[in-house]
Amino acid sequence: MTINEKQDELIEEFEYLTDWVDKYENIIQIGKELPLIDEQYKQDKYLIKGCQSKVWLYPELRDGRVYFTADSDAIISKGLVSLIVKVLSGFSPTEIRNADLYFIDRIGLKEHLSPTRSNGLLSMVKQIKLYAIAYDSSLLNR
């Protein structure tokens, strides 16, 4: 599946949830599928800044693909980071850095993308892209 196919799948899944509370119920469920970060990486170094809650994100490059593990002390933030990881984990750095994450708007989470929002969805996306850019340039330089 491509990044966009994964996004479309999520859009379809959320389409049927018209009540906002149900949408968030689903985000909480998706949080339960998040590949959890190893406890040893729950350090400030892997903390995403700009969240009212704590969100840790750990990247790993294996065979030219980036895999993410994460966790949060808040359940909804865990769901939000899980959404992003679901869409972007397992792709090449180039695919990740070039990804247009249109699904965030389409499933109704656009409000979370404003820089002043305290849940840091924007910071999560930024951080993932930064990791991808770093891997991309290190791969090119080899």
Next chain:
Amino acid sequence: MEVNTENIVKQFLYQGEPVAQQFPALHQSVYGKPLIYFDNAATTQKPYSVIHAISDYYSTINSNIHRGVHYLSQKATEAYEVSRNTVASFINARSSSEVIFTKGTTDGINLIADTFGSYAVNEGDSVIISAMEHHSNIVPWQIMCGKRGATLKVIPMNEAGELLMDEYEKLLDETVKIVAVTYVSNTLGTVNPVKKIIELAHLNGTPVLIDAAQAVQHISIDVQDLDCDFLAFSGHKMYGPTGIGILYGKEEWLEKLPPYQGGGDMIKTVTFKGTEYNDLPFKFEAGTPHIEGAITLKSAVDFITELGMDEISAFETGLLHYASTQVREIPRVEIIGNAIAKTSALSLSVKGVHPYDVGVLLDKMGIAVRTGHHCTQPVMDFYCIPGTVRLSFAVYNTTDEIDRFTESLQRAINMLV
């Protein structure tokens, strides 16, 4: 506290109608649910009288004040000064020259920290604040102490969220140049014994600044009775416009303190050799002020006066007790701040649940609360929690809204654990 919730007034009536009818912003749906606004300690909604006054100002007398000889300027100046007089009598100041228009509470505290610092604070001196201050009543003093080589001392509090008065007395020595304490804690809702705090400071020869940002809309304030030296509050937390606030100062102090900012309106004469400053209160109002805000603050004060401060206090205390009783029934919920004297703010912690999660879900259920540290990080550190979910009440809230909140909170907790 045992409270008989049957006697609590369910809603505040104004001219026979629920007072909420006066607040247009309350009558809307968010995420498909009727809005319940419980974030009043952050800012209150505005009644029609204030909204109309803002529109009227710009539609009729808009012009700069204290300068023009023309008709509109005189009208605007007159309205500006009438508002100052209204505020002066609202807090029972001796004279309106003790009432300075500021941008808000933070601005007022910064004004005093800065000017008082350069007037009276030197190396080795100290300033007393309390453990439950808003960052606005911590940081300006830290900055000033840093500049002047002074120390910041903190009155500790107990687990209930009450200041330890014995410890306060011990802190009061000859090094203390000023005491700055909040009247009501924005996080815990504690009403501090400010009159006693002022009395003790004065016995030590020390002036006191009261942060009344969370008090002025809930408790009747008489600056002469309190005998405070300075008192600061904001318009937007008392049904008035944003960007306008009041700093009260005793005339004898304001006369002594140097100006805060230089500019127009605060001068009598200016030459390149020097400047003669204007009289009070203009000495502290440099530049074109927030004219519309200052003028329409009068409408907010009039609104409160018309409803009656004592009636508002009694009603809101009823809401607080009702809500406290209701949330205690919910498993996992703990009230943070259990002072005997409390008003209007109710902070909650849910065992095993992050306050952010509760806030997001309540928002989606149409309920506006504040989550986080409420600009009081030291208070969160004291209780070792990342933040709280805070409800804060205003005169338009109702017991029915509290019932809906309680159900929604229960639902949110069920989703999260």
